[in-house]
Amino acid sequence: MSETKKTDEAVIPQQASAAEGSADREVLLKVEGLTKHFPIKKGILQRQVGAVKAVDGIDFEVRKGETLGVVGESGCGKSTMGRVITRLQDPTGGQITFEGRDITRLSTGQMRPLRRDIQMIFQDPYGSLNPRHTIGSIVSAPFRLQGVEPEGGVKKEVQRLLELVGLSPEHYNRYPHEFSGGQRQRIGIARALALKPKLVVADEPVSALDVSIQAQVVNLMDDLQQELGLTYVIIAHDLSVVRHVSDRIAVMYLGKIVELADRTSLYERPMHPYTKALMSAVPVPDPKRRGAKSERILLRGDVPSPIAPPSGCRFHTRCWKATEICKTTEPQLVELTPGQRVACHHPENFADQAPQDTVLLSAAKKASELVPDAVAGGGPVEKEPAATDKAAASEEAAASEEAAASEEAAASGKAEASAAGGAASAEKTGPGAKVSTEKAAPAAEDAAEAPAAGTGAGADAPSGEPEAAAEETGRQAEAGDQESAEAESGESAEAESQESTDK
Amino acid sequence: MTELSKTGAAVGEPTSGRQAPEAFLEVRDLKVHFPTDDGVVKSVDGVSFSLEKGQTLAIVGESGSGKSVTSLAIMGLHRLGTRGKNVRMSGEIWLDGKELVNAAPDEVRKLRGREMAMIFQDPLSAMHPYYKIGDQIVEAYRVHHDVSKKVARKRAIEMLDRVGIPEPAKRVDGYPHEFSGGMRQRAMIAMALVNNPELLIADEPTTALDVTVQAQILDLIRDLQKEFGSAVIMITHDLGVVAEIADDVLVMYGGRCVERGPAGEVFEQPQHPYTWGLLGSMPRIDRETSERLIPVKGSPPSLINVPSGCAFNPRCPYADIPKGNVTRTVRPELEQVSTGHWSACHLSAEDRQRIWTEEIAPKL
Numbered sequence: 001m002s003e004t005k006k007t008d009e010a011v012i013p014q015q016a017s018a019a020e021g022s023a024d025r026e027v028l029l030k031v032e033g034l035t036k037h038f039p040i041k042k043g044i045l046q047r048q049v050g051a052v053k054a055v056d057g058i059d060f061e062v063r064k065g066e067t068l069g070v071v072g073e074s075g076c077g078k079s080t081m082g083r084v085i086t087r088l089q090d091p092t093g094g095q096i097t098f099e100g101r102d103i104t105r106l107s108t109g110q111m112r113p114l115r116r117d118i119q120m121i122f123q124d125p126y127g128s129l130n131p132r133h134t135i136g137s138i139v140s141a142p143f144r145l146q147g148v149e150p151e152g153g154v155k156k157e158v159q160r161l162l163e164l165v166g167l168s169p170e171h172y173n174r175y176p177h178e179f180s181g182g183q184r185q186r187i188g189i190a191r192a193l194a195l196k197p198k199l200v201v202a203d204e205p206v207s208a209l210d211v212s213i214q215a216q217v218v219n220l221m222d223d224l225q226q227e228l229g230l231t232y233v234i235i236a237h238d239l240s241v242v243r244h245v246s247d248r249i250a251v252m253y254l255g256k257i258v259e260l261a262d263r264t265s266l267y268e269r270p271m272h273p274y275t276k277a278l279m280s281a282v283p284v285p286d287p288k289r290r291g292a293k294s295e296r297i298l299l300r301g302d303v304p305s306p307i308a309p310p311s312g313c314r315f316h317t318r319c320w321k322a323t324e325i326c327k328t329t330e331p332q333l334v335e336l337t338p339g340q341r342v343a344c345h346h347p348e349n350f351a352d353q354a355p356q357d358t359v360l361l362s363a364a365k366k367a368s369e370l371v372p373d374a375v376a377g378g379g380p381v382e383k384e385p386a387a388t389d390k391a392a393a394s395e396e397a398a399a400s401e402e403a404a405a406s407e408e409a410a411a412s413g414k415a416e417a418s419a420a421g422g423a424a425s426a427e428k429t430g431p432g433a434k435v436s437t438e439k440a441a442p443a444a445e446d447a448a449e450a451p452a453a454g455t456g457a458g459a460d461a462p463s464g465e466p467e468a469a470a471e472e473t474g475r476q477a478e479a480g481d482q483e484s485a486e487a488e489s490g491e492s493a494e495a496e497s498q499e500s501t502d503k
Numbered sequence: 504m505t506e507l508s509k510t511g512a513a514v515g516e517p518t519s520g521r522q523a524p525e526a527f528l529e530v531r532d533l534k535v536h537f538p539t540d541d542g543v544v545k546s547v548d549g550v551s552f553s554l555e556k557g558q559t560l561a562i563v564g565e566s567g568s569g570k571s572v573t574s575l576a577i578m579g580l581h582r583l584g585t586r587g588k589n590v591r592m593s594g595e596i597w598l599d600g601k602e603l604v605n606a607a608p609d610e611v612r613k614l615r616g617r618e619m620a621m622i623f624q625d626p627l628s629a630m631h632p633y634y635k636i637g638d639q640i641v642e643a644y645r646v647h648h649d650v651s652k653k654v655a656r657k658r659a660i661e662m663l664d665r666v667g668i669p670e671p672a673k674r675v676d677g678y679p680h681e682f683s684g685g686m687r688q689r690a691m692i693a694m695a696l697v698n699n700p701e702l703l704i705a706d707e708p709t710t711a712l713d714v715t716v717q718a719q720i721l722d723l724i725r726d727l728q729k730e731f732g733s734a735v736i737m738i739t740h741d742l743g744v745v746a747e748i749a750d751d752v753l754v755m756y757g758g759r760c761v762e763r764g765p766a767g768e769v770f771e772q773p774q775h776p777y778t779w780g781l782l783g784s785m786p787r788i789d790r791e792t793s794e795r796l797i798p799v800k801g802s803p804p805s806l807i808n809v810p811s812g813c814a815f816n817p818r819c820p821y822a823d824i825p826k827g828n829v830t831r832t833v834r835p836e837l838e839q840v841s842t843g844h845w846s847a848c849h850l851s852a853e854d855r856q857r858i859w860t861e862e863i864a865p866k867l
Binding site: 182215222267288 | 669715802
């Protein structure tokens, strides 16, 4: 699977529309590079001074009959994503393909026939039903608007729908205020299902409900999917609910998907540190596990502002594994194991994607204090390779040396990085070239994406060695904190020389 | 049911026939009723429990089960302003040897904020938007301590620092809207703890927060409890949070306590069908669950017309097992199942044991 590859993006639209029913038959909804920015305007002229990047480039597809769960903290853009894929809001960029048809720029009128197929269930069962309309008129609205005359008349069909969602047909003439939250949510579901949609986007369908009622609604949605062959996109912040209902799950952070995987892989072997932290934070209803508090990863602080998201990997300000590359280069969402796509340079439960890049950011060191040792087993300590102690011993010398040697080293580093995803280059060019590979890797990153995905399994081998070496060097690289500052100056000098050599 | 008397006994003076208990907090047969045009809303209808210092009690239940009303009653908040006229309270609440239900409002006010403090669910509406965070904490401190503004401000900064707000000296002059949800909740905890209260009531303190922030806040409450040795009442509907933090659990349904006991036992050997329902309704993150959840059918009861007999009987799948229609006519009383573990259910111990081990536990 290589939807994320740039080369494919141009081809896919035609492919999808032309060859619908062959390769992409399974895919009901496909989203590529989707962005939604809300402009921030200021002054008399209402000049745009910035944008809230609510959704900032996401790719995924939803297959027929499956449930895609979308999780993330508040403000990560998951609700906006839901509203954009249903075209309740217009995307800023990217493409949405529904059943092979590009619906990104359809006008309201052109969208109308499609509304039959794409429906939405809203979070707030109090706000989403008009208090002045009877249940009958609320649930029959889709028929009216679409000009559909169901068999046996609208009223009969509405009563059938009410029964389907577990309400009594006599409720037809009642008003929303006469119902409890759980019943209202059922009404919202009945309305969404009225026209037999193909895709239902549910934005926090159960979070406003009590636990026992929540279970009723979850079961109802489950039954309806079985009965009617529905496809769901369920947006929720409750990871337990998402685990229960979803086949595949996308984890969002600050407008990006950081991990997209099937349920079992995601919950048993989360690869993105954010996913891991998010899941460890969910309290488990089992007092015996209280001693296991040590597994909990506490994240420091809050989610950064989506107006000015952090450079590189957006999670690097709170990640305990963040290194220089995370600050400079944005990791792409690549498929590391079949069915599990991750955007991370240093994934958990998998080979490091940037093993040459080893010096932890100072923020990451602080963050790692909050990460229990049990979790950090495969964590930051091992990330300090043999290279650092040599670099530590002769930092200045190395810097000056490298400035001189950078012509060759950078060139070779680059070539190799682009060839083998930067992973192998650290091994071949040796410790001296460490800094230069660091520099080369970002530049080569785009090119390296594809190989990185391809050599995913292969990357295991090179990453093994620095780990072993790290055990010898131990905590010597602690000093790396100060160094990294020094190293930065060294690097920038080196980068200049690199640029000049490039010219 | 005695009408709330405004000229009740002074705090600390046990009324006749009432013995000051040994426990730090003891609630005996607390009833809070609200007369309305439609009938009397029996929000809390006979709840008893006790709590020692350094312990955490979790009160669990659906919305409308009376958990928040119980906590507001302990804080004496039902009696404020015009609301006081519309409530009927009876029973006893003993806090550190002082009875609160019949105490004069002034006496309770002296305790409120100083001996007992509360953290609310929604920090945005619980804080005043016009005043700086620091000023609100300073006010809470100066009400109970005769100190200068300067000293109180220092104390406010110290507390903000203690609850993990970065740059407390700067943020002390911030307004609530300038804080994020998690930060606001921290600030509110700082405000609640500024007087070192011995009883802290947290009403759904993490419900509005993301899981990552929830973990931070729970950790904070736990640490602070260890540090100050306070008693904590945690009101929540999330059994995960309960398992995380509680020593004892009180399950409420329809204004009454249906099960009470040590957290470990309530999770391991729950006795009441409603508790089974709660456990079965919860999707679990820690394991691949069986295909379907086991929800509690129906909806919570109206508190005006609480079903006769066991309030849970219309929703209970086992209501027909006890003979003679007893579940629909006789209200079950709390019975001790094992030490400290109480349950109010008509099912016989054998039936409960059998249903739990054979029908419920394997499906969880």
